[in-house]
Amino acid sequence: MNLRGLVSVSGKPGLFKLIGQNKSGFILETLDELKNKIVVNISTAKMASLEDITVFGDNTDLKLSDIFSKMKESKNIPDPKSADGKVLRSFFTEVAPEHDQERVYASDMKKIITWFNTIKDLPLFEEAAPEPISEGAATESLVKKPEPVAMEKPKATKAPVKSATRLSQKSK
Numbered sequence: 345m346n347l348r349g350l351v352s353v354s355g356k357p358g359l360f361k362l363i364g365q366n367k368s369g370f371i372l373e374t375l376d377e378l379k380n381k382i383v384v385n386i387s388t389a390k391m392a393s394l395e396d397i398t399v400f401g402d403n404t405d406l407k408l409s410d411i412f413s414k415m416k417e418s419k420n421i422p423d424p425k426s427a428d429g430k431v432l433r434s435f436f437t438e439v440a441p442e443h444d445q446e447r448v449y450a451s452d453m454k455k456i457i458t459w460f461n462t463i464k465d466l467p468l469f470e471e472a473a474p475e476p477i478s479e480g481a482a483t484e485s486l487v488k489k490p491e492p493v494a495m496e497k498p499k500a501t502k503a504p505v506k507s508a509t510r511l512s513q514k515s516k
Contacts, residue, residue, distance in 0.1 A: 345409055345412060345413065345416075345468070345469050345470070345471065345472075346468040346469075346471035346472065347393070347394040347395040347408070347409055347412075347463075347468075348393070348395050349361055349362045349393075350362075350375075350393065350394045350395070350463065350468075351370075351372065351391045351392060351393050351394065352391070352392050352394065352397075352459070353372070353384055353389055353390070353391050354389060354390040354391075354392075355389065356382075356384075356389075358374060358375065358376065358462065359374075359375050359394070359459055359462050359463065360372035360373060360374060360375065360382075361373045361374075361375060363381070366383065368383060368385055368386075369383050369384045369385040369386045369389070370383070370384050370386065370391065371383055372384055375462055375463065375466070394408055394409075394459070394463075395408075395409070399411060399440060399443055399448055399452070399456070400443065400444040400447040400448050401440075401442045401443055401444055402442050402443070402444055403442065404442075406440055406442060406443060408456070410440075411439055411440045411456065412460055412463075412469075414438075414439040414440065415439050415457075415460050416464070416469075418435075418438065418439055420435070421435070421457060421460070421461070422435050422457065424453075424454040424455075424457040424458050424461075425454075427454075429450040432450050432453040432454065432457070433445070433450070433453070435453075435457075436448070436453050
């Protein structure tokens, strides 16, 4: 599943697709039918890519994409709005048995199920995950190096020349 480009923004409900960047922030598009576009300020909003989100585990953190894959195979996904904490916990134990039951709250499980319901019908949900960007490739592909520009040398200006008589008078 391809979660690259899908983000969650703190303080804003739902998920967004990253479509560009301008001077003031990132341009995001909602994943619903309206396809509203918003600009999120880089300095004030916190964004998290779904590709990078992990869930607390007993031994190691669990990737959200792995949990989504197991949810895709599951037949009985509870409704996050009406399910109580016990139903959510039993479902999460089924799809992510290694999750840390003390640090993963019912609100986290509701959010993950809501996100899954939002993206499960999108075409990118069926796409293969793209290869991770290596550190060296990231700087080469994402950051454009400025091309050298030939600059004209500034023309020299002549400084006023003091007359020889003035210099000789000062040295006396």
